[in-house]
Amino acid sequence: MNNLKPMRCIGASLFAALMGLLFLAGFVSGASAQDTPDAGPKPSLVVKPMESHIDNITGHAANAKSDYRRYCAGCHGDYGDANGENAVWLDPKPRNFTLATFKCRSTLTGTLPTDEDLYNTLVRGIVNSNMPVWNTFTKQQRADLVAYIKIFSPRWEKEKAGEPIKIPAEPPVTIDSIAHGKALFTKLECWKCHGPHGEGDGPSASTLTDSQDNPIRPYNFALGKNDSRFKCGSTNQDIYKIFMTGVDGTPMPSFADVIQPNDAWDLVHFLRTLQIHRHGKENEVLMSAHGVIPPYVDKNPAPAAAPADNKAPGGGQ
Numbered sequence: 001m002n003n004l005k006p007m008r009c010i011g012a013s014l015f016a017a018l019m020g021l022l023f024l025a026g027f028v029s030g031a032s033a034q035d036t037p038d039a040g041p042k043p044s045l046v047v048k049p050m051e052s053h054i055d056n057i058t059g060h061a062a063n064a065k066s067d068y069r070r071y072c073a074g075c076h077g078d079y080g081d082a083n084g085e086n087a088v089w090l091d092p093k094p095r096n097f098t099l100a101t102f103k104c105r106s107t108l109t110g111t112l113p114t115d116e117d118l119y120n121t122l123v124r125g126i127v128n129s130n131m132p133v134w135n136t137f138t139k140q141q142r143a144d145l146v147a148y149i150k151i152f153s154p155r156w157e158k159e160k161a162g163e164p165i166k167i168p169a170e171p172p173v174t175i176d177s178i179a180h181g182k183a184l185f186t187k188l189e190c191w192k193c194h195g196p197h198g199e200g201d202g203p204s205a206s207t208l209t210d211s212q213d214n215p216i217r218p219y220n221f222a223l224g225k226n227d228s229r230f231k232c233g234s235t236n237q238d239i240y241k242i243f244m245t246g247v248d249g250t251p252m253p254s255f256a257d258v259i260q261p262n263d264a265w266d267l268v269h270f271l272r273t274l275q276i277h278r279h280g281k282e283n284e285v286l287m288s289a290h291g292v293i294p295p296y297v298d299k300n301p302a303p304a305a306a307p308a309d310n311k312a313p314g315g316g317q
């Protein structure tokens with residue numbers, strides 16, 4: 001029995017020493033967190049001197065260090081790789097900034113967004129996702145964060161942002177415009193993913209995945225209430241941009257090569273009628289047509305294809 005005593009003694013002092021160490025460790029890490037609030041991730045991260053330009057404001061990456069760590073890293077990760085501690089719980093996943101692929105752009109598919117595009121995303125947040133609205137920041141803070149997003153991918157040092165697409169003035173909403181939009185929706189097979197009534201239930205819908213192999217559902221137009229917002233904005237111009245530039249990193253393609261700029265407005269007008277709970281010009285026009293979209297009749301049909309050796313003079317197409 002006697003020989004147990006020293007054992008117990010050693011056990012007890014070991015325990016005390018361990019507790020002491022734990023306490024010390026807690027104290028030290030607590031203290032160092034206080035003394036240097038921005039110790040930064042380990043291994044440390046090189047904050048490249050990236051800039052952003054929003055109107056007359058210049059954003060500097062270095063100034064966004066603590067804002068990013070405090071407000072963004074929890075989802076987007078210290079290294080911008082979408083591995084923040086909350087990311088596992090989120091669907092859709094946070095954006096992985098190391099890929100520099102962005103959904104909300106005014107620029108053609110595959111190109112980098114403009115500083116304004118990123119800035120506007122921070123102002124707006126992303127509806128139907130966990131990306132919050134950041135309206136408590138100053139303009140300067142947001143500009144600095146936009147610059148900070150650029151430190152994570154070398155693309156920002158090698159490439160310029162794409163050119164914003166040109167959007168012609170919106171023509172009046174008429175039932176003909178809506179009818180033409182509907183014809184385009186059918187012809188371009190938007191319905192295959194979005195469903196015939198835009199409810200996100202097309203035949204391909206359940207099979208779609210994004211570029212990170214996460215399942216992704218096409219947007220359900222019918223869900224939007226009166227304030228119906230899209231991920232990348234809420235105006236008719238924003239919808240125009242979405243399908244002309246595509247939602248990069250998802251199966252939602254860009255139609256800039258297929259749709260003529262003016263025809264795109266007809267498609268916008270039709271898409272608005274799929275938002276059945278929305279009060280707006282498009283649904284008013286549809287109501288006055290007794291809720292019936294007439295079949296589209298092409299008033300300027302393209303001339304019948306000429307044989308290859310008999311091209312129209314003047315390079316006509």
Ligand code: HEC
Nearest residue numbers: 071072075092093094095102103104121126129130131145
């Ligand atoms: C609670 C989680 C969360 C936090 C915090 C968060 N984000 Fe996000 N963020 C997301 C998610 C989720 C997405 C992707 C949404 C989607 O794909 O629909 C996203 C997307 C983005 C995008 C991509 C926009 C595009 O066009 O693709 C940017 C830029 C962005 N976040 C910046 C930030 C910045 C800057 C902060 C900090 C001020 C921040 N986020 C904080 C969850 C978060």
Ligand code: HEC
Nearest residue numbers: 188189190193217218219230231232242243247250251252
């Ligand atoms: C291959 C499938 C597919 C086709 C074809 C397709 N879409 Fe999409 N679309 C999607 C997916 C998936 C999303 C959701 C992307 C996301 O949530 O990030 C989407 C999103 C959208 C959005 C934005 C919704 C939002 O939340 O901001 C609009 C607008 C849209 N599509 C319009 C169209 C139009 C118009 C056509 C045809 C000209 C079309 N789509 C064709 C799959 C498709």
